[in-house]
Amino acid sequence: MTGHPWSVFEVEAIAREAHAGRTDKAGRPYAEHLAAVAEGVRLRGGDDGQIAAAWLHDAVEDGALSAEWLEAAALPRRVKDMVLAVTKRPGEALTSYTARILATPGALLVKEADLAHNADPDRLAALETATRTRLTAKYAQVRGLLGLPGGEPPPDRKVSANPGTH
Numbered sequence: 001m002t003g004h005p006w007s008v009f010e011v012e013a014i015a016r017e018a019h020a021g022r023t024d025k026a027g028r029p030y031a032e033h034l035a036a037v038a039e040g041v042r043l044r045g046g047d048d049g050q051i052a053a054a055w056l057h058d059a060v061e062d063g064a065l066s067a068e069w070l071e072a073a074a075l076p077r078r079v080k081d082m083v084l085a086v087t088k089r090p091g092e093a094l095t096s097y098t099a100r101i102l103a104t105p106g107a108l109l110v111k112e113a114d115l116a117h118n119a120d121p122d123r124l125a126a127l128e129t130a131t132r133t134r135l136t137a138k139y140a141q142v143r144g145l146l147g148l149p150g151g152e153p154p155p156d157r158k159v160s161a162n163p164g165t166h
Helices: 008-018 030-043 048-056 067-072 077-085 094-103 107-118 121-125 129-146
Strands: none
Touching: 008 030, 008 048, 030 048, 030 107, 048 077, 048 107, 067 077, 077 094, 077 107, 094 107, 094 129, 107 129, 121 129
């Protein structure tokens, strides 16, 4: 993908190849998740850059592609920035992660589509109860930090039901 205009189809092929043989927590081919997130971005009105970022949203985080590959790829800076924005870094606080997403143009829509697919009841139903419970709470917390519907504030930021009575 160097030296010529890029296309969403090329990015999809690269993402599918990079994640080939990988499965999600429920044992499904990982490319199904990538396709669902890309389609979620499209249905939410995302542009080709956001759809490309959706295909690559987990590539660096999961080690399927390196940050060096992404930097050298013939992709617009905006696409690279969105991918890096939604890439959770080891040991990173959720507040830092979500602040970066909110500060990066286009990235919120990619993360919203990712969270929507991750929290899909049919997808969660395939997981063990403890994992499902943990992930459901985590996704709600991230949605809350991003200001998305269905979000919950982090435990340390919940408003008391009786203000002034601590």
